[in-house]
Amino acid sequence: MNEIASLHERQAGRFVIGTRGSPLALAQAHEFAGRLAAAHGWERRELPLDIIRTTGDAIRDRPLSEAGGKGLFTKEIDQAQLHGRIDYAIHSAKDLPNDLPDGLVIAGYLPREDVRDALISRGIADIAGLPQGAIVGSASLRRQAILKRIRPDLRITLLRGNVGTRLEKVAGGEIDATLLALAGLKRLGLAEKASGVLSVEECLPAVGQGAIAIVIRADDEKSIEALQPILCRDTGIAVAAERAFLSELDGSCRTPIAGHATVEGGRFQLRGLLLAPDGGAAAEDSISGTTADATALGAELGRSLRRRAPAGIYS
Numbered sequence: 001m002n003e004i005a006s007l008h009e010r011q012a013g014r015f016v017i018g019t020r021g022s023p024l025a026l027a028q029a030h031e032f033a034g035r036l037a038a039a040h041g042w043e044r045r046e047l048p049l050d051i052i053r054t055t056g057d058a059i060r061d062r063p064l065s066e067a068g069g070k071g072l073f074t075k076e077i078d079q080a081q082l083h084g085r086i087d088y089a090i091h092s093a094k095d096l097p098n099d100l101p102d103g104l105v106i107a108g109y110l111p112r113e114d115v116r117d118a119l120i121s122r123g124i125a126d127i128a129g130l131p132q133g134a135i136v137g138s139a140s141l142r143r144q145a146i147l148k149r150i151r152p153d154l155r156i157t158l159l160r161g162n163v164g165t166r167l168e169k170v171a172g173g174e175i176d177a178t179l180l181a182l183a184g185l186k187r188l189g190l191a192e193k194a195s196g197v198l199s200v201e202e203c204l205p206a207v208g209q210g211a212i213a214i215v216i217r218a219d220d221e222k223s224i225e226a227l228q229p230i231l232c233r234d235t236g237i238a239v240a241a242e243r244a245f246l247s248e249l250d251g252s253c254r255t256p257i258a259g260h261a262t263v264e265g266g267r268f269q270l271r272g273l274l275l276a277p278d279g280g281a282a283a284e285d286s287i288s289g290t291t292a293d294a295t296a297l298g299a300e301l302g303r304s305l306r307r308r309a310p311a312g313i314y315s
């Protein structure tokens, strides 16, 4: 969107929503806008989307961990937000860096989708069913290490691109399988592309998986207030604890880490997993308590796993 269009829509609209342009990012932004409009009885066009291309969108050929990590998908959006061009930025919680730039904060989360990973293959329902030496594509260090741990014979290749591209590579026979977040598939209306769904026990999800984070300017009281009716408190508690866990372990996203928290009836539980990149060694544990202590417990589990990290990860 050019500057003039942006200014024009800004006068017509109540709030401007910033998002990346991938199909999944757009689906998430539309879900947010639909919920916000419904909560206030606003017209959907009063919440225009400003689609922002990020540096990360242009990188296709190498692991993001080598190209500079998670901030690549947020930098241009952060700038637009700090300059006041957008009010709300909608992100997959999983893709948000540990530390946001000064002046921006996570205001909360929408209700979480299914946190599990889906297996995408030509008709095989679980990892055990994949043929010996099958080629599995993934760009996620977590998924790669988990796969190597349970099936050392699999040949893991780097697979990037948006969800549609990844599905095509399996359908076309270029690779035998991949793992994708079921949440993303559901939000794209593609859940039937999953040939199987992996349990949380078998494949512990990434921190933040399935949750949509809403970022605002820290001092933007109008935007914070309008959000309140659509935020999911339990998701907020769970993801904040997962992020506290992650921030004790690694900010560089070069280490395979999984973490998943649940909140039910005032109780909180978090499982965490830290793996050697080749899947050969792992440290895993869980912690539970009251929701009031969730973030502190998340950090505690992170420190505890760090002390027990497989050799070669931190030293």
Ligand SMILES: NCc1[nH]cc(CCC(=O)O)c1CC(=O)O
Pocket (backbone or CB within 6 Å): 092, 093, 094, 095, 179, 180, 181, 182, 183, 184, 208, 209, 210, 211, 212
């Ligand atoms: N890193 C890409 C990314 N970021 C968020 C999702 C899916 C949606 C989610 O996890 O909330 C995906 C694709 C995937 O992992 O399948």
